[in-house]
Amino acid sequence: MTEIAEPMQTAAPVSFHTGEAATRRLKARYAAERRFRIYGILAILFACVMLFILLFTLLKEGTSAFFQTEVKLAITMDAGTIDPRGTGNPAQWDRGAFQDLVSDALYKEFPEVTARLERRDLRGLVSPVAGVWVGRLLDKDPSLVGQTIEMWLPASDGINQIVKGSIDRSLPESQRRIGDRQLGWFDALDERGDVRMAFNTTFFTSSDSNYPELAGLFGAAVGTLLTMLVTLAISLPIGVAAAVYLEEFAPKNRLTDLIEVNINNLAAVPSIVFGLLGLAVFLNFFGMPRSAPLVGGLVLGLLVLPTIIIASRAALKAVPPSIREAALGMGASRLQTVLHHVLPLAMPGIMTGTIIGMAHAVGETAPLLMIGMNAFVTSAPTSLLDSSSVLPVQIFIWADKPERGFVELTSAAILVLLTFLIMMNGAAIWLRKKFERRW
Missing domain, CATH: 1.10.3720.10 (MetI-like)
Known part of the structure; x- marks a missing residue:
């Protein structure tokens, strides 16, 4: 009696898509996808941070330009100064004399200031082109000639930056454009209520200028x-x-x-x-x-x-x-x-x-x-x-x-x-x- 041999059992073939190797490949693919997502999120975050820094810097530096420090002065529209020829024609007015009217108003505010150098520093409280605002007012209403009008005029750039905090007034005088004497005069005007911060309409209504307080877009x-x-x-x-x-x-x-x-x-x-x-x-x-x-x-x-x-x-x-x-x-x-x-x-x-x-x-x-x-x-x-x-x-x-x-x-x-x-x-x-x- 012959024995019948039992058939040999062979292992099932391992598919490319099954087994430990396939599992490792799948895990590696998922890990690569997660890394790619992380890289994308980091790139977006980096772009957002850079954008925030840009906007923050611009807002920090630029919003103050929409405001201007102004000083109130009583301007005497002296006819002899404005119209030395006595023609009464605005086209023949002495435009350069408008700034002299502003200086005279400052001298009246501080009559104790008589020395030449002191008066030069005193004139530094207001813009060197503040007479432009006087001329604009007279162009609109020539009948104001001969009257005394209270006007809000732009302060000088140095005073403007002091008020806005761009220049630290606690620095030594040698490191500031504005001296201690000028700061004292300005504080006196401020105590009288003759200083204010107003919206800078000149920025939107004027063209280019060598003076920042007169420059516009x-x-x-x-x-x-x-x-x-x-x-x-x-x-x-x-x-x-x-x-x-x-x-x-x-x-x-x-x-x-x-x-x-x-x-x-x-x-x-x-x-x-x-x-x-x-x-x-x-x-x-x-x-x-x-x-x-x-x-x-x-x-x-x-x-x-x-x-x-x-x-x-x-x-x-x-x-x-x-x-x-x-x-x-x-x-x-x-x-x-x-x-x-x-x-x-x-x-x-x-x-x-x-x-x-x-x-x-x-x-x-x-x-x-x-x-x-x-x-x-x-x-x-x-x-x-x-x-x-x-x-x-x-x-x-x-x-x-x-x-x-x-x-x-x-x-x-x-x-x-x-x-x-x-x-x-x-x-x-x-x-x-x-x-x-x-x-």
């Missing part, structure tokens, strides 16, 4: 507006027309491929290159005026043109082909299809790209410096050919000045520019949300 804001109007008038129609042709009508060949590559490359070209282009073409070749909003708008128009073309093409591509096919099937021509159906549906995306491009342009400085828009302009431009500055260039100019008052003006101007940029980007987001179509 109005001229640069008007120049920015005119420059952006030229930029929009140049870039929007040309950019949209180029995008429509390339996307809807141009044949697909090497030439159009080369054009598309160059448009994409132009979007990454440093902005100063466009400034050099404007300097060579618009100023040197065509002889256009330097520092004019027209030239600045042309340069910035070339700068944002690639961005608008790329954004417009992306918006046109997002329109479903069924829209085109339906219009063509109803007998519309290709031009009618684009103008009456495709372009209106793509317009929200086009406008969003345009606003983002304009927001990019409004913050540019380098190309405008190349065409001379860093000129010292003390009045707002009245035409596209007048000399002008723009907000980012004005910030650049103020940041280079040594006076402590311009430090806070620089930060305040940055806050205004950031507010304007946030509004433009917010408008772009609102347009996208309001007119967005989901296909």
Whole structure:
């Protein structure tokens, strides 16, 4: 009797997706995913911290610029000083004498101050251009000549910084711009109630000045507006027309491929290159005026043109082909299809790209410096050919000045520019949300 051998039991094959090795791989993959999430969170936190530091610094330095220390003085509008010729014509007044009226008012407040050097220090309590405010008041009402009027006039930059705490008055006198004697006179005025902190309307109503208490953003804001109007008038129609042709009508060949590559490359070209282009073409070749909003708008128009073309093409591509096919099937021509159906549906995306491009342009400085828009302009431009500055260039100019008052003006101007940029980007987001179509 033969014994029947029992069949040998073989172990089941281990799958690649099972077993200890697969478990280790799965754990390693989950660990890598957790690390990636942590890295992402850390990156976001780092960006938020840097943004907080930036905003905190700007707010700390810039909010004080929205306020100005003022001193109340009784100004005697002496007719003999203002109008020595006795013509009675405001156009022939001695404008330089307005500051003398301010000095005389200070002398009356402190009659005991008679020495020449002491009077010079006494005049240092108020702005050396405080007479401008006297002139503005008389220009509004010439009948005030001959009367004594109490006026609130801006204090000097040194006094202003002392009041705001930017300069420590407990420092030794040699380390302060304001001497102990001047501080004593100022404290006397303060005890009389002749000192106040008021909103700095000059910051929004005046143009550039060598004196921080007289400097403002109005001229640069008007120049920015005119420059952006030229930029929009140049870039929007040309950019949209180029995008429509390339996307809807141009044949697909090497030439159009080369054009598309160059448009994409132009979007990454440093902005100063466009400034050099404007300097060579618009100023040197065509002889256009330097520092004019027209030239600045042309340069910035070339700068944002690639961005608008790329954004417009992306918006046109997002329109479903069924829209085109339906219009063509109803007998519309290709031009009618684009103008009456495709372009209106793509317009929200086009406008969003345009606003983002304009927001990019409004913050540019380098190309405008190349065409001379860093000129010292003390009045707002009245035409596209007048000399002008723009907000980012004005910030650049103020940041280079040594006076402590311009430090806070620089930060305040940055806050205004950031507010304007946030509004433009917010408008772009609102347009996208309001007119967005989901296909």
